Amino acid sequence: MNSVVTLHQLTSGVSTTDAATLFDSLPAVAVPDVVGATWHGGEVPTDHPMDGLLTISGWYGKRFDDADRVHPLLFGERGSLFPVNPKLVPIGLLNTLGPKLPKRKVPGLSTGIKAAKTRRHRARLRVVEFQAGDGPAKPSAAMVYDDLPIIDHFRWLDTDILLGAMDLRGSAHPYFFYLERD
Secondary structure, eight states: OOHHHHHHHHHHOOOHHHHHHHHHHSOBOOGGGTTTEEEEEEEOOSSOTTTTHHHHHTEEEEEEEETTEEEEEEESOTTSOEEBOGGGSOHHHHHHHGGGSOSSOOTTHHHHHHHTBOSSOOEEEEEEEEOSSSSOOEEEEEEEESSSSEEEEEEEEETTEEEEEEEETTOSSOEEEEEEEO
16 A cells, blocks of 8 residues: 555555554664654544544644654744643643544633743653554564553654654544654
8 A cells, every 4th residue: 555545545544444454564663763853733532531632732843853852742843842741731631531522722721832842852862662452563663651550652654754643642542643753
């Protein structure tokens, strides 16, 4: 399947099973291949409770400065990005309330996000074995949050596109997203 079509299909929405099957079939990512770059991202709608939350929040992506210095949440526009402390974002609550929240930008939300700005890196990259569905588990680059029970696992969708599977404790299924290298 053509990767451009695959990304288009993914962002149009797929089932959790299809996203997990695709994720498990993709090549592993080496940590050195993603560091030193900023990546912008988007969601892969799968009817996960958190679907739409990255979009309404104004999330831009992630920056991997090196294996031990990662900004997991970047907000703003290209040229004026700022990192946010994920510990100050109520991820568990958003996971629970997600389906009840509007799927458009919420007035005042950007002010709250700006209040959570940080200069400190809040995650790191490690190689972790993971499987999203019934496919084979593979060791691949993963972003481990410092203060939250979350690991974002990555696989190559294309040369400069990663498919991510957020493994959040308490969530029945991964939350899927993609990252494109800037």
